Amino acid sequence: MFSKILIANRGEIAIRIIRACREMGISTVAVFSEADKDALHVNLADESYCVGGAASKDSYLNMHAVLTAANVSGAEAIHPGYGFLAENFLFAELCRQCGVTFIGPPPEVIKAMGDKNNARTAMEKAGVPVTPGCKLLQDAAHAGREAERIGYPVLIKASAGGGGRGIRQVNNPAEIGAAFLAAKSEAKACFNDDSLYMEKYLTDVKHIEVQVVCDNHGGITVFPERDCSVQRRHQKLIEESPSPTIDQRVRAALLKSAAAAAKAVGYKNAGTIEFLFDQKSGKFYFMEMNTRLQVEHGVTEMLTGIDIVKWQIRIAANAKLGFTQKDIRPSGHVIECRINAENSRTGRPSCGTVKMLHVPGGPMVRFDSALYQGYAVPPFYDSLIGKLLVSAYSREESIRKMQAALAELVIDGIDHNADIFEELLARPEFEDGGYSTSLVHGENR
Secondary structure (H helix, E strand, O other): OOOEEEEOOOHHHHHHHHHHHHHOOOEEEEEEEHHHOOOHHHHHOOEEEEEEOOOHHHOOOOHHHHHHHHHHHOOOEEEOOOOOOOOOHHHHHHHHHOOOEEOOOOHHHHHHHHOHHHHHHHHHHOOOOEOOEEOOOOOHHHHHHHHHHHOOOEEEEEEEEEOOEEEEEEOOHHHHHHHHHHHHHHHHHHHOOOOEEEEEOOOOEEEEEEEEEEOOOOOEEEOOOEEEEEEEOOEEEEEEEOOOOOOHHHHHHHHHHHHHHHHHOOOOEEEEEEEEEEOOOOEEEEEEEEOOOOOOHHHHHHHHOOOHHHHHHHHHOOOOOOOOHHHOOOOOEEEEEEEEOEOOOOOOEOOEEOOEEEOOOOOOEEEEEOOOOOOEEOOOOOOEEEEEEEEEOOHHHHHHHHHHHHHHOEEEOOOOOHHHHHHHHOOHHHHOOOOOOOOOOOOOO
16 A cells, blocks of 8 residues: 555545545645645645646646656655546556556546547447447538538537537537637637537437446446536536436446447546436447546445545556445435535636634534634636535435535635535426426526
8 A cells, every 4th residue: 555645636535635645644745836825735735836827728638747746745656636647648648657546547548538539439339328429520521511411409529528618509500610719719728629520419418427437457446427417607506316217227237338439448547437418218339438536436436335546546556446236325315515616607717715614413414614713715727616415315315415505614715616516406497307408507596
């Protein structure tokens, strides 16, 4: 087992990893930007090193600075969390070359699955159903021909995409040209890769994902699905598990496909297979694979009692999985709400000093956050400031528990979006479980 791990991240996920390491008796090293010198993860870690300026490119994305901190501190492994360098195969390869263990899948797998077009091809070979679509688009004219073949509406998507970026919906031929150029430009700016592909835009679908954990010895375990269909501008807002509309037959098929996908690409460590589920036909389709820890991993942890972060670390240290598929015994129903520092009406990010903070408590209530009273939320990073999770015996009870927890949460001094969840949770479409990704589609909230 490792004696010291560097966490190449910030915010709540850095705190989450530090806590797991502490429980395992592992020393921690934090890295931080100049803007994060007073951040909680800096104070909780055993050691901390400044790796650059406020901008992510100068600090958290500065691979050489992060690796230098690992070398100076004597860290044997690096946990990337999510975002930043978590799915950067070049960073994983550099870790390998420097003799530092990257806590995640091999760089070859990250690279293969990071190209969404290649991932589709790999899934087709593995017998996993994929969304109707096409391979790489050559130009706008090619996109127009493929859209006619597939049938409108379609999505033009960045092959190297993620986080909802580089995606454009096209409803008719007149929109093809502008959408192609806009997606290409955004893909280049965000990923330095402007290659695009196309998929059929499925309506009234659910966004379903399956957590997988794989060791280095052939062990593969899949977990019950998470329903991530409540989204705004392709960004997840609410996650729950199990999905209220997935029956046992579909669930078994989903888990089987996820295991086949992981096996086909030789996956190692924790990852997530994302699907679109057509509620009318009962069919599901592979969308992408996230080769990292998910933001919503806590949902699965609360449902199963298995600490995914600890198992990431153990697997990276070459341990075998300490459980089998038969040991996965979900209990109750879990809901998570993502609390973002933003204006709930306009969606604009917010920054400022937290003047008062009150975190809800009680049985089976969890709030993952790096906030503290007096903390100045910087304007340079992702707006996620906390994840509120609850678990209860039934879905109805879990909804009521979440509503109570939201009413108790106080974050004064910055704008945040907690108020929108009370309205979303009370909607009839959410209460009956039949909601889709279009629940808040087109709403500027």
